[in-house]
Amino acid sequence: MQHHILESFEQQCTQDAPPACQCRCPIHVEAGSVASLVASGHVDEARKVLERHLPLAALTGRLCEGPCQEKCLRQDLGGSINLPVLETYVVTCGRPVKSFPLPGTSHRAALVGGGLSSLVTASELAKKGHKAVVYHLGPLGGYLRELSPQRLPPLVLQEAIESLRRLKAQFIEASSLTELAELLETFEAKDFKTLFIGLDDPALDPKALGLSVVDLESDPVTMGISRPNVFVVTQQRNNPHASAICGGKKASGSMARLFQNVSPGTAREKEAISETKLVVSLTGVEPAPQMHLADPLSPTPQEAAAEAGRCLSCSCLSCLPPCPFLRQRPGIYPKKLAREFYNNIITAFGNRSSNRFINSCAQCGLCGQLCPNGADLGQFVDLCRLDMVSTNHMPVSAHEYPLEDQVFSNSPAAAFLRHQPGTSESTYLLFPGCQLTASLPETTTDLYRYLSSHLAGGVGLWTGCCGAPGRWSGRLGLTGRTTEAMAKAWQQAGSPKVILACPSCRLTFSRQLPFVATIGLWEVLSGLELPPTAAPLPGPALLHDPCAARLDEAGQDGVRAVLTALGQEFFEPALTRRLTMCCGYGGLVDQAFPQMGELFVSERVKDAQHPFIAWCVMCRDRFNAFGHPALHPLELLFSPPEAMILTPEMPPGISKRRDNRLNFRHQMLSEFWHETVSEDPSMNLNIDIPGSVLEQFEEQRILVSDVTKVLEHAAQNGPTFVNQQTGHSLACLRPRQVTFWVDYEVRTDGTYLVHRAWCHRMTLPNVNGEGQESPASLEGFAKTGGRV
Amino acid sequence: MAYAFSKFGAEGWSCPKCQQPLQPVEVNVKYMGSSFFVELPGCPTCGTILVDEELAVGRMLEVEKLLEDK
Numbered sequence: 023m024q025h026h027i028l029e030s031f032e033q034q035c036t037q038d039a040p041p042a043c044q045c046r047c048p049i050h051v052e053a054g055s056v057a058s059l060v061a062s063g064h065v066d067e068a069r070k071v072l073e074r075h076l077p078l079a080a081l082t083g084r085l086c087e088g089p090c091q092e093k094c095l096r097q098d099l100g101g102s103i104n105l106p107v108l109e110t111y112v113v114t115c116g117r118p119v120k121s122f123p124l125p126g127t128s129h130r131a132a133l134v135g136g137g138l139s140s141l142v143t144a145s146e147l148a149k150k151g152h153k154a155v156v157y158h159l160g161p162l163g164g165y166l167r168e169l170s171p172q173r174l175p176p177l178v179l180q181e182a183i184e185s186l187r188r189l190k191a192q193f194i195e196a197s198s199l200t201e202l203a204e205l206l207e208t209f210e211a212k213d214f215k216t217l218f219i220g221l222d223d224p225a226l227d228p229k230a231l232g233l234s235v236v237d238l239e240s241d242p243v244t245m246g247i248s249r250p251n252v253f254v255v256t257q258q259r260n261n262p263h264a265s266a267i268c269g270g271k272k273a274s275g276s277m278a279r280l281f282q283n284v285s286p287g288t289a290r291e292k293e294a295i296s297e298t299k300l301v302v303s304l305t306g307v308e309p310a311p312q313m314h315l316a317d318p319l320s321p322t323p324q325e326a327a328a329e330a331g332r333c334l335s336c337s338c339l340s341c342l343p344p345c346p347f348l349r350q351r352p353g354i355y356p357k358k359l360a361r362e363f364y365n366n367i368i369t370a371f372g373n374r375s376s377n378r379f380i381n382s383c384a385q386c387g388l389c390g391q392l393c394p395n396g397a398d399l400g401q402f403v404d405l406c407r408l409d410m411v412s413t414n415h416m417p418v419s420a421h422e423y424p425l426e427d428q429v430f431s432n433s434p435a436a437a438f439l440r441h442q443p444g445t446s447e448s449t450y451l452l453f454p455g456c457q458l459t460a461s462l463p464e465t466t467t468d469l470y471r472y473l474s475s476h477l478a479g480g481v482g483l484w485t486g487c488c489g490a491p492g493r494w495s496g497r498l499g500l501t502g503r504t505t506e507a508m509a510k511a512w513q514q515a516g517s518p519k520v521i522l523a524c525p526s527c528r529l530t531f532s533r534q535l536p537f538v539a540t541i542g543l544w545e546v547l548s549g550l551e552l553p554p555t556a557a558p559l560p561g562p563a564l565l566h567d568p569c570a571a572r573l574d575e576a577g578q579d580g581v582r583a584v585l586t587a588l589g590q591e592f593f594e595p596a597l598t599r600r601l602t603m604c605c606g607y608g609g610l611v612d613q614a615f616p617q618m619g620e621l622f623v624s625e626r627v628k629d630a631q632h633p634f635i636a637w638c639v640m641c642r643d644r645f646n647a648f649g650h651p652a653l654h655p656l657e658l659l660f661s662p663p664e665a666m667i668l669t670p671e672m673p674p675g676i677s678k679r680r681d682n683r684l685n686f687r688h689q690m691l692s693e694f695w696h697e698t699v700s701e702d703p704s705m706n707l708n709i710d711i712p713g714s715v716l717e718q719f720e721e722q723r724i725l726v727s728d729v730t731k732v733l734e735h736a737a738q739n740g741p742t743f744v745n746q747q748t749g750h751s752l753a754c755l756r757p758r759q760v761t762f763w764v765d766y767e768v769r770t771d772g773t774y775l776v777h778r779a780w781c782h783r784m785t786l787p788n789v790n791g792e793g794q795e796s797p798a799s800l801e802g803f804a805k806t807g808g809r810v
Numbered sequence: 811m812a813y814a815f816s817k818f819g820a821e822g823w824s825c826p827k828c829q830q831p832l833q834p835v836e837v838n839v840k841y842m843g844s845s846f847f848v849e850l851p852g853c854p855t856c857g858t859i860l861v862d863e864e865l866a867v868g869r870m871l872e873v874e875k876l877l878e879d880k
């Protein structure tokens with residue numbers, strides 16, 4: 023994966039962008055962090071954070087007027103966080119940070135004026151080891167001297183000046199303005215590379231210094247004026263102290279650049295006051311009034327902590343709440359995860375410990391809808407999976423079963439395409455999708471019967487798998503072959519309009535086969551009269567939109583129109599339509615990581631008071647499997663339950679699903695098309711598998727057909743091992759990239775009683791079928807995936 | 811790379827072709843591009859190996875997962 027792909031995703035997720043207060047602060051103090059540290063009683067830590075940006079903190083921390091408050095998100099919820107009070111508290115109670123000045127340089131700057139901006143400039147330059155010589159008229163401090171001793175105890179100012187002296191700043195008292203005016207003209211001759219003028223000192227008179235009106239218009243970024251190497255900070259009316267601090271910082275930054283022969287305007291974009299990129303949801307935030315302080319100039323620790331506790335610690339986590347995948351570890355968010363996944367993918371030697379995480383995202387797109395910037399982690403995960411497959415790092419086990427299932431559904435045993443009986447062309451082709459025929463074969467038959475008698479122009483039937491599993495798994499080779507075969511079959515059928523019953527098929531068709539004309543089943547059904555069998559549930563239901571249909575508004579409307587026409591009472595869950603939630607089947611999560619799949623379902627059914635009506639049969643099955651009753655709306659049309667459904671109906675297991683697909687084909691071809699369907703070439707062994715063993719097969723994803731294959735092989739070639747003591751036999755076969763073992767006995771009547779079966783993926787020498795092994799890629803599966 | 815598999819029960823099983831009880835046999839096991847030798851019960855004559863359930867769903871599965879994250 024190329025790094026710029028990560029970068030562009032990182033830009034989309036602004037979770038850790040600076041909050042509004044920090045963006046508004048002219049020197050970008052991390053106000054939010056300061057507040058949360060004060061709130062938690064970490065005042066020394068708070069001072070550290072404050073001093074990262076605030077020079078001469080002991081002094082300036084008492085002075086800043088707090089322009090950040092203009093943008094604080096608390097503003098209309100009880101009032102902005104009172105940062106000036108918090109800063110005063112931090113610099114009076116927090117331990118000062120030990121500073122380590124850099125070794126001295128030979129660069130010298132002359133500073134004119136003894137006001138706050140000059141002190142700040144001197145401090146910033148001296149910290150970097152540059153020589154700052156401050157020329158002032160009268161006492162140091164400028165306008166600061168006009169403040170009351172409560173606001174600014176004289177000792178604080180004195181200590182600030184002392185600290186500058188310790189940093190080797192020099193203070194020279196000038197005798198007159200004329201002397202200073204002269205310095206303006208001669209500083210370079212006096213071996214100063216740069217000159218600073220801080221007009222926030224009432225002792226200075228611009229005119230007397232020989233400064234014109236133009237000279238007072240300093241550049242807002244560098245504080246430079248038209249004279250070379252001269253920087254000016256003027257006295258501001260708004261937030262005078264904050265402006266002086268900021269002006270001093272900017273000017274010193276310019277001078278430091280000049281000392282290094284860099285233009286003063288270089289790389290200063292981040293210094294500007296900006297609008298935050300962070301989007302914060304304020305829903306559910308209760309108003310909390312600003313703390314009343316007995317004495318704002320010396321807040322008590324309790325007062326400070328209470329005021330700081332009102333801070334919202336602004337950050338964006340809009341996408342997190344409904345997604346169990348994003349919530350699984352504290353402190354993570356899409357930007358962080360994307361970086362983790364990227365590192366996992368590019369690692370050459372280390373462990374790829376994020377493989378499982380990458381396979382735990384449902385790629386449902388909900389985060390993209392919730393994110394103010396549209397950041398969709400699912401799309402990023404898709405790119406990761408493609409990369410893993412292409413570099414042979416996708417774990418074989420993760421998606422093996424669904425891929426196998428896809429190939430099976432598209433094999434001649436299960437797939438077919440026929441025009442409506444008695445016709446040789448079709449206006450429509452019903453594509454029910456592999457899961458509908460597996461879960462609800464009879465209903466699918468009813469649907470076909472109904473559509474073919476209600477739509478003019480011939481309705482053909484086309485079964486198979488759209489290829490969604492392969493695409494979710496990142497197997498482009500398999501996807502390409504599946505798509506190609508489908509395109510060919512569709513063209514051979516005369517390119518009819520395809521009616522798609524499954525939302526995942528619809529999404530897959532639109533992405534992989536965009537040239538195929540399609541229509542959603544529910545748009546078709548909403549335009550037809552209801553079938554005579556149709557009946558609503560006797561009580562209310564919740565309508566669940568499948569995540570694949572998140573953007574399919576026409577489909578969403580279609581389902582609602584049909585339910586309304588039916589008289590079905592239904593409610594919308596809190597997250598619905600564009601914001602609907604995934605059942606955990608999406609992205610094959612539950613295949614790769616069943617526990618995660620379970621978290622998705624439980625998140626969805628958590629607050630559900632009624633049964634679900636889900637128009638994706640996989641959602642319906644998963645709700646039922648996890649104990650929440652659910653129906654597919656087609657069931658309401660063709661086989662409505664007579665009473666309210668109160669208990670979930672266990673969906674068919676993996677072996678039954680396969681049988682259902684086979685039987686569907688068998689039955690449809692013989693009943694509708696009167697074709698004799700060739701018997702499947704199996705040996706018809708009489709196999710007995712007890713129920714408890716079958717249950718265990720489901721868990722281990724062992725198909726009855728796998729076991730049958732092993733036993734057929736053993737019937738022909740003899741068992742692999744025998745056990746004299748127990749009379750059991752053990753047979754082993756590797757029909758695909760899994761080796762199956764079956765422990766069984768042959769009863770006297772010739773039936774095979776299966777005791778246990780297990781499987782593994784590692785290969786051993788001398789295993790029957792060993793020749794089928796191929797490298798980590800599963801792409802080989804597609805070779806058997808012929809269709810029609 | 812050597813991954814030792816724990817002991818397993820191969821009691822009572824024998825190779826029907828060679829009529830031999832099983833014994834520890836050193837075999838080359840492969841997965842996801844990695845390959846290593848382990849001792850497993852097998853027929854001392856024809857070399858057919860037995861992987862019992864405990865091994866397959868236990869240690870072997872663990873090692874498969876480890877190798878998948880390589």
Ligand code: SF4
Binds near residue numbers: 041044
């Ligand atoms: S609530 Fe806190 S983090 Fe948010 S803008 Fe205000 S001070 Fe900053």
Ligand code: SF4
Binds near residue numbers: 389
């Ligand atoms: S919604 Fe999620 S992805 Fe978007 S900015 Fe916020 S944390 Fe990042």
Ligand code: SF4
Binds near residue numbers: 348386400401604
């Ligand atoms: S599961 Fe859905 S909401 Fe969660 S990260 Fe993946 S795509 Fe986003």
Ligand SMILES: [Zn+2]
Binds near residue numbers: 827828829853857
């Ligand atoms: Zn043998």
